[in-house]
Amino acid sequence: MSEAQLxxxxxxMVTAVACALPGAFLVLRRMALMSDAISHSILLGIxxxxxxxxxxxxxxxxxxxxxxxxITVVLVEALANTKRVGKDAxxxxxxxxxxxxxxxxxxxxxxxxxxDVDAVLLGELAFAPFERFVVNGYDLGPRAxxxxxxILGLNVVGLALFYKELKVATFDAALAAALGFSPxxxxxxxxxxxxxxxxxxxDAVGSVLVVALMIAPPATAYLxxxxxxxxxxxxxxxxxxxxxxxxxxxxxxxASIAGSMATIAGVLFGLAFLFSPDRGLVAQRRRRQxxxxxxxxxxxxxxxxxxxxxxxxDEENRVAHxxxxxxxxxxxxxxxxxxxxxxxxxxxxxxxxxxxxxxRDHARRxxxx
Amino acid sequence: xxxxxxxxxxxxxxxxxxxxGIVSGVLGSFTVLRQQSxxxxxxSHAALPGIxxxxxxxxxxxxxxxxxGAGLAGWIGTLLVRxxxxxxxxxxDGALGLVLSVFFGVGLMLLTYxxxxxxxxxxxxxxFLFGQAAALLRNDVITMAILGGxxxxxxxxxxxxxxxxxxxxxxxxxxxxRMGAIDVLLTTLVVIAIVIGLQTVGVVLMSAMVVAxxxxxxxxxxxxxxxxxxxxxxxxxxxxxxxxxxxxGARLPTGPMIVLSASVIVVVSLLVAPNRGLLWDRTRSRSSxxxxxxxxx
Numbered sequence: 001m002s003e004a005q006l007x008x009x010x011x012x013m014v015t016a017v018a019c020a021l022p023g024a025f026l027v028l029r030r031m032a033l034m035s036d037a038i039s040h041s042i043l044l045g046i047x048x049x050x051x052x053x054x055x056x057x058x059x060x061x062x063x064x065x066x067x068x069x070x071i072t073v074v075l076v077e078a079l080a081n082t083k084r085v086g087k088d089a090x091x092x093x094x095x096x097x098x099x100x101x102x103x104x105x106x107x108x109x110x111x112x113x114x115x116d117v118d119a120v121l122l123g124e125l126a127f128a129p130f131e132r133f134v135v136n137g138y139d140l141g142p143r144a145x146x147x148x149x150x151i152l153g154l155n156v157v158g159l160a161l162f163y164k165e166l167k168v169a170t171f172d173a174a175l176a177a178a179l180g181f182s183p184x185x186x187x188x189x190x191x192x193x194x195x196x197x198x199x200x201x202x203d204a205v206g207s208v209l210v211v212a213l214m215i216a217p218p219a220t221a222y223l224x225x226x227x228x229x230x231x232x233x234x235x236x237x238x239x240x241x242x243x244x245x246x247x248x249x250x251x252x253x254x255a256s257i258a259g260s261m262a263t264i265a266g267v268l269f270g271l272a273f274l275f276s277p278d279r280g281l282v283a284q285r286r287r288r289q290x291x292x293x294x295x296x297x298x299x300x301x302x303x304x305x306x307x308x309x310x311x312x313x314d315e316e317n318r319v320a321h322x323x324x325x326x327x328x329x330x331x332x333x334x335x336x337x338x339x340x341x342x343x344x345x346x347x348x349x350x351x352x353x354x355x356x357x358x359x360r361d362h363a364r365r366x367x368x369x
Numbered sequence: 370x371x372x373x374x375x376x377x378x379x380x381x382x383x384x385x386x387x388x389x390g391i392v393s394g395v396l397g398s399f400t401v402l403r404q405q406s407x408x409x410x411x412x413s414h415a416a417l418p419g420i421x422x423x424x425x426x427x428x429x430x431x432x433x434x435x436x437x438g439a440g441l442a443g444w445i446g447t448l449l450v451r452x453x454x455x456x457x458x459x460x461x462d463g464a465l466g467l468v469l470s471v472f473f474g475v476g477l478m479l480l481t482y483x484x485x486x487x488x489x490x491x492x493x494x495x496x497f498l499f500g501q502a503a504a505l506l507r508n509d510v511i512t513m514a515i516l517g518g519x520x521x522x523x524x525x526x527x528x529x530x531x532x533x534x535x536x537x538x539x540x541x542x543x544x545x546x547r548m549g550a551i552d553v554l555l556t557t558l559v560v561i562a563i564v565i566g567l568q569t570v571g572v573v574l575m576s577a578m579v580v581a582x583x584x585x586x587x588x589x590x591x592x593x594x595x596x597x598x599x600x601x602x603x604x605x606x607x608x609x610x611x612x613x614x615x616x617x618g619a620r621l622p623t624g625p626m627i628v629l630s631a632s633v634i635v636v637v638s639l640l641v642a643p644n645r646g647l648l649w650d651r652t653r654s655r656s657s658x659x660x661x662x663x664x665x666x
Binding site for chain 1: 573624
């Protein structure tokens with residue numbers, strides 16, 4: 001593995017983790033698409049800041065872009081607050097307009113400089129190691145690693161300091177207000193983090209894939225965990241894993257690193273969607289099956305209890321009769337009887353079913369419930 | 370302006386942009402009313418892998434196979450969004466964001482993979498990303514007109530069902546309509562509206578075309594029929610205006626100009642539409658000696 005490859009993987013991993021942290025709250029707060037809006041409209045911030053500063057490398061571009069991200073949030077909310085359009089439409093109206101203005105400005109005035117819409121949208125991680133962070137002639141490593149490292153640090157510190165506030169404001173906004181910290185302040189704090197992270201990240205992976213890194217790992221973690229702290233940790237882990245696996249997939253296919261990272265993140269989500277131990281489709285189906293069998297056994301013991309010790313019991317409580325009495329198919333009846341016997345709920349002699357003590361208890365309880 | 374009647378290329382582009390405006394305006398009315406404005410965003414991004422795969426499989430950059438690929442991928446994307454919302458606790462916004470970005474990522478991966486192969490000619494794919502109205506050919510416009518025409522005819526045939534779906538799907542269910550199937554049908558039409566615009570406006574900005582005309586039209590009327598017609602009109606206006614402005618030659622890309630034209634229509638509608646216009650709010654509150662209800666009676 002060459003040094004450049006190591007550096008790319010480090011940048012990819014730091015970027016993915018930095019995105020996953022605010023992303024977890026976006027998913028929980030149902031604001032996932034704000035990341036889409038912000039990551040597109042920051043282009044306008046970069047362009048405007050570029051006109052002021054005149055160079056591409058300046059840190060002011062990052063500031064301008066982050067401010068534009070916040071302006072996007074304000075515009076969306078102002079538009080939604082007029083009640084003339086829904087919140088979803090407000091998002092869908094604001095960011096394409098800002099993005100269009102940015103593209104037009106670039107085409108008209110900045111076509112010949114290094115402000116390339118392709119690069120902004122798609123990013124190119126493979127070139128990131130070429131931009132070095134040099135102080136007094138010492139090469140301290142790729143610039144993107146420093147930028148994203150700083151942003152990651154900022155996110156970690158912010159998360160540690162305001163964890164409780166974020167948690168309460170996310171799960172119970174009314175309680176947050178009652179406890180005295182403003183949900184609005186928390187909201188804008190989070191949105192600032194999203195903006196800054198998006199600005200730093202889209203340099204590396206492009207604006208659409210910022211969305212992938214902010215949404216896919218937290219969404220996957222959300223299917224795997226019920227605790228906020230676990231979910232955030234898992235998000236970071238899944239993000240980091242997507243970064244490394246994505247790099248090698250891209251290497252193997254000779255394709256875009258960012259695209260491959262998003263693909264891996266999507267595959268991981270798909271796996272969780274199907275196989276999550278509690279919430280996956282397979283687990284859901286299996287649970288439904290089990291409930292079906294349990295319900296049938298319950299019906300069986302209640303039926304037996306109902307006719308127990310009565311003259312017709314000899315007739316009613318026979319396997320052959322269940323098909324008629326409970327309207328069950330033959331195979332199904334055999335399966336239910338078999339399962340109930342294995343659980344020790346009933347015993348069978350010459351096709352006649354009788355409740356065991358356990359079975360009778362069980363029937364009484366489910367009858368009472 | 371007279372170029373429109375003499376310049377062949379401009380006429381083709383303006384016609385294409387107008388058609389895309391009409392179709393996305395009609396279907397956009399429903400997405401706005403159903404608060405699914407961002408579905409278009411997801412569909413247009415999700416279309417990318419379909420476009421690339423169609424290109425890899427057929428090797429042609431004719432627009433029809435690429436449009437079919439785009440439509441299929443976009444359609445699968447919408448079904449996945451539905452499946453995620455139904456079977457997990459992830460909400461609509463999360464599912465849309467997930468499908469949008471992951472599909473786009475897959476598309477990007479395939480696109481760069483296809484470009485890295487020595488035999489691949491990548492021409493024709495870039496225009497779907499950013500839109501390249503100037504490259505529209507007569508055949509492209511004919512394809513757009515046929516697909517769009519079919520979509521609009523289907524809206525006409527299922528008018529009552531779509532109306533129920535938009536305003537009271539529960540009532541529709543009680544009446545015995547299969548609302549789930551109707552939902553899928555309407556979404557399919559939205560997919561068509563979006564894929565026929567991708568070549569002109571591009572993946573990133575196409576989503577705006579199924580939001581802006583509908584949102585603008587909503588301000589002027591409370592009747593669905595009027596709204597859909599107005600929305601089509603606004604869409605066409607935005608398309609043609611954007612195409613004409615960008616043809617003035619001052620390096621104004623077509624897709625963004627169309628979206629910007631649509632945005633201007635939205636802003637004007639929000640401000641001055643009768644009853645709902647924000648400007649009237651101010652004058653109304655200034656002269657509100659009488660409460661509104663008494664005026665009404």
